[in-house]
Amino acid sequence: MSNTCQADKHQEVSEYYGSTLQKSEDLKTNACCTIQAYPEYIRKPLGMIHDEVTSKYYGCGLTIPHELSGCRLLDLGSGSGRDCYLASYLVGAEGNVVGVDMTDEQLAVANRHIGYHMEQFGYDRPNVEFRNGLIEKLSELGLEADSFDVVISNCVINLCPDKVSALREIYRVLKPGGEFYFSDVYADQTVPQHLVEDPVLYGECLSGALAEQDFMALAVAAGFNPPREVERSPITIENEAVQALVGDIRFDSITYRLFKLPASTKGEGAQGGSVTYKGTLETTPDCFELDLEHRFAVGAAVAVSEAVRLILANSRFARHFEFIEAASC
Template sequence: MACLTFYRECGKGCFVDSVIRVDVKDYYGKTLKKTSDLKSNACLAPSQPIPAFILKALKKIHPEVTAKYYGCGLVVPECLEGCRLLDLGSGSGRDCYMLSQLVGEKGHVTGIDMTEGQLEVARKYVDHHTQEFGYEKPNVDFVQGYIEALEEAGLKENSFEIFISCVVNLSPDKRKVLSDAYCMLKLYFSDVYSSSKLSDEIKNHKVLWGECLGGGIQPPRLVTANVITVDNKELEAILGDYKFVSATYRLVKIPKISNKGSLVIYNGNITCFEESLEFDAQYTFKMDEVVEVDGEVASILSHSRFAEEFTFQPPVVPAGCSVKKPKVGTVNPFELVQQLGSATVSSATGGCCGAESSFCK
């Protein structure tokens, strides 16, 4: 609440550091020097196995950028080629450089972060990665600013097709972050969630907030989730029975949702997802398979960058046609973690298209 008050009092073009922001800056800019300095796996736990094409893209990133990475989960939306993408809280730039390979030379990735030290590392290797990826000119840039004040940082409305983030939890004004993002087109993020309302002691603890365990946001469409553990006895004692998960959600800005469902067929044209597309925890679309979707999902698919990737039919099943029903959906990441815990974990090298795509090689 304090940050929103500061913003209104200062007016447009002025944004004041709150105590929380100062603490977060110090934690990520001064306290943490490398990944091993983290006290929990909140910034390390991938919420699902990493596909081979992403692992290959990550291997091309400079070691110093990777060593300074403190991200929560791994946020990689599908169908990125040629897109303009903004990373909220880009840190050392690891995800930006990975995603710059996926959007391709005709796409562009912008990272915004408030921590000078992290931005210094990210900017240091722009030319290095441009040469490493074989591009004529950089398709990545980094901006210093607050994720609650995108316009004040010089970013223009409707200038990005996709947002990703894993630091919404670090913001003391999450509503402002999401309302600013809503002015753009699409949003996809991974963040941290608590099993219950946090005590004042936990919310005011500098290390726990810095490790992304001091906040919380309301959930939209759930994609996947992973348990967070704390490897520090002092912090464990403070947390007590509180449980945390890293959860990835998909948000898409769409027109007013129709109540009509639809039958959809995935065409299999998304690079590296030719055989199947795992849209969220409820829907996995296999190529040429007829799937029944509800009105919300039908609207998301038909009014987003996925529109050309699906064939849409009225929700009337043709005679002799086999239709796949969706799983029972959940918006609770703790329930999903339990479901995933009972399932067999697939290989981390799965999910790639093979040698056909240039960035899969």
């Protein structure tokens, strides 16, 4: 897509979220705003978020992973700030949260309630700030390489016209061992160009969606390890006009986690030995779910692949596990 077309897309999306939509209920599909049951560690801070912030929430999943205390976290396409404020609570007074969005109206809502949340959470000074800019150009916002522990994003990457630059920028700003944990919309096939050009389908987070296989390839090309799927829910389209336009294309909302890791010396499919969860993650003491395929009950030794060992041993989860090398298993 040319630079002019990308700028037009940014403008179109910004108008959609700045003026066309006023609140979550204005959406025509549940692509942004899939309903879900929240876990206990989210319910408490969620109840403390300002109503105006919540009323303009347009996410499609839960993008708040475990073990955030003390982290520096970046939320891309932070909108009215709901996930930034959840993260602000969970990183604690010593942590730090940066939200980036390109839509003035959304940023105005987010900025309006910084003081309110500081008081709610009992902080002496704000630990969250919002910056106006493009995800594809984080360096222009002064966001340095290797400077964030965790990057999150909720229903936004599909809206980026230049997804290659977006993923490269995310990889760049993450510290080694850092994690990109995000929910987005994916299609079961490549979405045809005439649908990409439809402003409503694009704004509703449908026609900018990548086919899953294309996303996998882009993530690895940007430097990440292969994406790990955490959650998936089908998107239902009740609006008949929208359904007629998309025809037989199926969309899912999927939460993936991607890590910035050292290259494997053994090959990712090799035996990685065994790992035992110590039960020390405050928000999930009984078991830790890395993804849909890996659930670690406290105290139980589990044989893992080299790919999974690399994630656990090189990320912020390392101190919560005991590791036994493959050779001595």
